Structures are given as structure tokens and as C-alpha cells.
Amino acid sequence: MAPTRRVAAIQWHIKELAIEENHSTACEYIRNAASQGAELAVLPEYHLSGWVPTDPRWAEQAGQSAKYLSSYQSLAKELNICVVPGTIIEKHEGPNGSTLFYNTAYFISNDGSILGRYRKKNIWHPERPHLTSSGLESHAAIDTPIGRVGMLICWDLAFPEAFRELIADGAEIVIIPTFWTPNDASPEALKQNPNSEALFLSSTLTARCYENTCGIIFVNAAGPSADFLGMSQVTLPLVGPVAKMGNEEGLLVADMDLGLLDIAEKNYKVREDIRKEGWHYVYRHTSSE
Template identity: 85%
Template sequence: MSTRRVAIIQWHIKELAIEENHATACNYIREAASQGAELAVLPEYHLSGWAPTDELWSTQAGQSSQYLKNYQSLAKELKICLVPGTIIEKEIGANNSTLFYNTAYFISNDGTILGKYRKKNIWHPERPHLVSSGSESHAAIDTPIGRIGMLICWDLAFPEAFRELIADGAEIVIIPTFWTPNDASADALRHNPASEALFLSSTLTSRCYENTCGIIFVNAAGPAENFLGMSQVTLPIVGPVAKMGNEEGFLVADMDLGLLDIAERNYKVREDIQAEGWHYVYRHTSSQ
């Protein structure tokens, strides 16, 4: 496997300031491309932030396709792959109901869309507003930087999502996120004010080891009382090879994908789950 040069981009996303957020993203992408990045990844909700009770948020969700096209053009111009965080897509469902999906796209360096993923595990406060991808399977996609899986934010908490992706050959899992210190309950924060930072730092490295994969995790940034940042590129064997605090900006890092081969030869996780008679083939339901 080769080394891949990737960029993680985080900033203080402004609610409902879709044009400003888009311009900020494009400027950072251009800077990352000038430093040789083959891939740039943005945070979840990067266009409008999280403001689902505001009517403007719904209106902007209906405009998201034009920004996706802009990113396709930018990827082609700069010859860089992009995962433009997540984009809220509005669709009309049964009985003329309005549905909102939280979607991540992988755009190739020629501007084509190679795949998309809609968030499956919806964080509890999001559930009144977003629709899950439900029983759709987690699938990896072939890209210029390798075979990629995509998850979104709270999906990180579910090992099953990673298992599906690596069973489908994913080498790198990309996770756009909008994860804050205040996602912990008041009870949890009384025991540990840094509870969510501990959650992320421990889980990201664990997922790399237990799946012999790399992870590109990109979060929103801003004042410490409301934002965690912590965007990072993490690999098995060595842990984070690039990690940000809660500052705004970007970081370009080299991912030595040879470490995935070393980890797999050592732990043989992929070999075991592909073996005939693998003993963890089951579903977490009371009916089975």
C-alpha cells in the first residue's frame, strides 16, 4: 500500500450562513490542494450548521444540490478528491411529508461522485428532524486513494458499522462530525467535564486497531465551551498521526497505509471475519 496525503479542515461553522461557510470551505480546500493534499474532508453540517427549527434551515436544505455541484467543479479544477462534510438534503415523502437526510458524498479528483452515504445512527436530539438510512447496508467504494467507507458522527459509536465496511474491503473510514462537549449529559459532565473528548480519543484509536483500518475524523471547531475540534488522522499501530485542537484551520498529513498491512498480519481481524463459520454472524434483535 502507498502513502496518501490528506487534509482535515475544521472551523467555527456559522448557523444559517450558507454562503460564508461555503466560501470558507472552498478557501481551505484550495490551500490544502496547494500543499499537495490528494483528499480534503470537511465537518458535518458544514453549510448551515445545526438549526433545524429555523425555517431558513429547511429552505437552505432545498438548495444543497447547487453546493454539491460547486464542490464537483472545484475537485475537477484542483484535481483533488473531496468529502464535503455532510449536506442536508430535503425530499418529499409519503403524504407530502418533508424528509431531511444527512448525507456525505465522495467526489473524485475528476469531479465525479463515486458514492454517498446517509447517516444511519441518528443522535437522539436529531431524531425529531432527520431520517435514518435504516436497513441499508454499509458499503465501501473504490476511489483514487483506496477503498473507502463513510460514516457520520454518532455512527462512530457502533462497531457493527465498521465491521460491515471492512468486510466490504474498506481500508480508510471517513467520518465527518459535529460533536460537541455538551453532548454529554449533566450527570456525565459532573464526573468528567472532558467526557466527550475522552470518548473520541479512545474510540477512534480503538476502532483503528480492532478493524485494521485508518480513520479520517473531521469535526467542527470553535470556542472550547461549545466545540471540541479534535479532527485527526488515525492509524493502527501508531494512533493519531495528525491531530488538531479546537482551533480553526486545516492540517495536511501523510497516511502510511502500509501500517494497515502490518496491523492485519499481526491481528488477522479481516481474515477471521471472512472465514467460513465466523461465529459472530448475528443480528442484535430479540427475534433472532
């Protein structure tokens, strides 16, 4: 029998540049998740400092990222819980003295070890002046205590290719930390449908589960409805969201019945087709070299 995994999605109104306060809030929620038996806790994208890249303090705080990652490792070990601490902005020296910023998600095991790392590949248009893409690095799945997992970040959701590469590598669950707002739609788009971004998320998340016979843990930031969508959820094929939040702050604990993945795969045979020798699609990055 396929296992049921208890997981936690954590969304709150992230305070800009309040790195210590946001970290403290995150740790409190993780402790709460562990007390409810969650095996995994997932935080939103940009959870430490928010998205304010034009403020010099944002870059300064990015240089402190290693300290907070280490703190989450210690907490995971203490509480015996896996943690994906949303995304952490990492500051690196680039060529010719330049500075590069990567938007990075980590999977921390319940023993405190780092099992995998993913740098955001598909950079949202307003982010591109500030962040560096992972480019031709592969989307790779990792073995974890809750199963084989892939990680994507926010706008990666829009690209089926990202999912397919993870599924081809055996991912069963895809984790997506996000900072997705209603105002990511243009004024022209909002005029056609003020709820267009919520529709984007609700339809795409369910579709990705069906077309990849996978489960998704999607975790967004929360706050006033004019500026935040929330909608953190745990979604599975055949049934759609098994637990879902609005735009309120809080902790969502849900049980993922991974047996649904087996039923969906037996029905749709997506993974079976992908594994066929000579399959007519390729789900790997290729280098120009």
C-alpha cells in the first residue's frame, strides 16, 4: 500500500526586510507543524526579506543567507521534521567583480542534512534585472524521507517542460515555494478578469497533477487580498486540491495519499510512456557545446 504523508504549508504576510522577525515567525510555524505530526513543512518564496531588490538592505541581507539555512537545519533535526525553507536569496561573486543573486530552494531532511538544492530557472520578468537563472542546470529529483521529490519555484509552474524533466527523473511530489500576487497580471489582463491570476493557479496546479501523475505542494505568501493571493494547497491527481487556503495567514496540515498517484498512473500511463525506449519527446536540458 502506498504511504500517506502528512505535510504542512505555511503562509503569512512576509514583512519587507524584517529578516529576524520573518525567521522567527517561520520557526514558530515549523514547530507548530511538527507538533501536529507533519513530516514536512514548506515556507513561501522570499520568506526572509520579501521582494524589495532595489533597497540596498535586501542585498545586504542576502549575504547572511547561510546563517539562516544553518538555523533551519538545526531546527529540522531538533523537531525530526523535513523542511523546505521557501527560497533563500544567495549572494555570490560573479565574473569581473560582478555580484550574482540566486533564488534558491533547499530540501532539509529530518536529520538536518541538506538532500538537494534548486536555483530558480524561469525568472519572472520584473525579477530579471536582479536575479540569475540556473540556465542549463538540469531539473533533478531527489530521494527524501517522504518520497522522491522535485522542487520548482513560482514562475517555473508555467512551464510544463520543468515538470516533465522532474517526472522523467522519478519525482512523485513537486514542491513549489511561491510569491505570486494578483498584480502579476497586467492592467489589460485584469480588465478582462480581475481574478485571472487566481484562475491561472487553480487550473494549472490541478492540470500539472493530472498530466504528470504527481502530487504538488504549493506554498504562497499571504496578506490583504488587493496584494496577495495565498492559495497555498496540497493537490493530487484525480481529486484536485485535498487542502487549500485562502489569503489568510496560517498553517495548513494535510495528508497526501500517494496511492492516488499509483491509481492515476495506471489509468493514464504517463510515466510508462516517458520510460519507453525511443520515446518521441526528450525531457532533458541539452548544452550548445
